[in-house]
Amino acid sequence: MEGHEGHKMSAVGMPAAKGAVPNKTITVHMMDTMKYNFSNLAGIEEGDIVKFVVMNKGKIPHEFGIGSIEEQVAHRKMMKEMPNMKHEDGSTVSVEPGKSKELIWQFIGDETAQFACNVPGHFEAGMHAEVELH
Ligand SMILES: [Cu+2]
Numbered sequence: 001m002e003g004h005e006g007h008k009m010s011a012v013g014m015p016a017a018k019g020a021v022p023n024k025t026i027t028v029h030m031m032d033t034m035k036y037n038f039s040n041l042a043g044i045e046e047g048d049i050v051k052f053v054v055m056n057k058g059k060i061p062h063e064f065g066i067g068s069i070e071e072q073v074a075h076r077k078m079m080k081e082m083p084n085m086k087h088e089d090g091s092t093v094s095v096e097p098g099k100s101k102e103l104i105w106q107f108i109g110d111e112t113a114q115f116a117c118n119v120p121g122h123f124e125a126g127m128h129a130e131v132e133l134h
Contacts, residue, residue, distance in 0.1 A: 011068035012113040012133065015090040016104040022051035028115075030095065032058035034125035036115060046133045048107050054093055055100040062127070063117045065092035066105055069130075072116045072123070079118045092118075107133055 009015070016022070027039040044050060054064045065075060075092070093101040107113060110133055117127035 010066065010071055010091055011109055011111045012066065012071075013106045013108040016049045016106045020049050020104065020106065022049045022104055024048055025051045025053065028052055028054045028064055030054065030056045030058060030062040030064065030117065030127075032060060034117075034122055034127040036064070036117075036127065036129050038129065041129060041131055044107060044113070044131050044133065046107055046110065050105055050107065052103045052105065053100060054095055054103060056095040056097050059097050061094060061096055061119065062122065063092055063094050063119055064101075064103065065116050065118055066103070067091055067114060067116070068111045069114050072114050072118065072128070075116070076118045076120075076123055080120055109133060 024044070026041065029037040031037060052064065056062050065072065067075060091105070093103050095101050113131050113133055115129045115131075116123050
């Protein structure tokens with residue numbers, strides 16, 4: 001990623017610093033119907049540190065990744081080229097069926113943040129959600 005200073009790894013923020021205290025917690029259920037069910041997605045604001053508790057309620061693996069729309073496009077392209085790759089880089093968690101993981105993210109910037117499952121075919125089937133940062 002070019003043009004970003006500091007530790008900002010994405011156009012929509014970065015993983016929260018160690019010890020940072022989340023000011024919001026959002027539960028995410030990942031469903032085999034290719035849907036995310038969020039406990040509360042409204043009201044994420046720039047500067048928020050959000051703890052996402054990501055649970056896979058389905059029978060197949062799913063991903064929960066945070067990025068700008070452009071970053072998610074690039075991510076999906078990579079996943080298609082390396083289909084067996086488990087992608088975990090601070091902005092994404094892969095969760096096996098019945099398991100859960102946490103991802104703590106600090107939202108920075110004013111682009112649209114997109115949450116996406118980039119397992120091949122899932123995004124296209126509707127497994128994504130967007131939130132405007134204000
Ligand atoms: Cu999925």
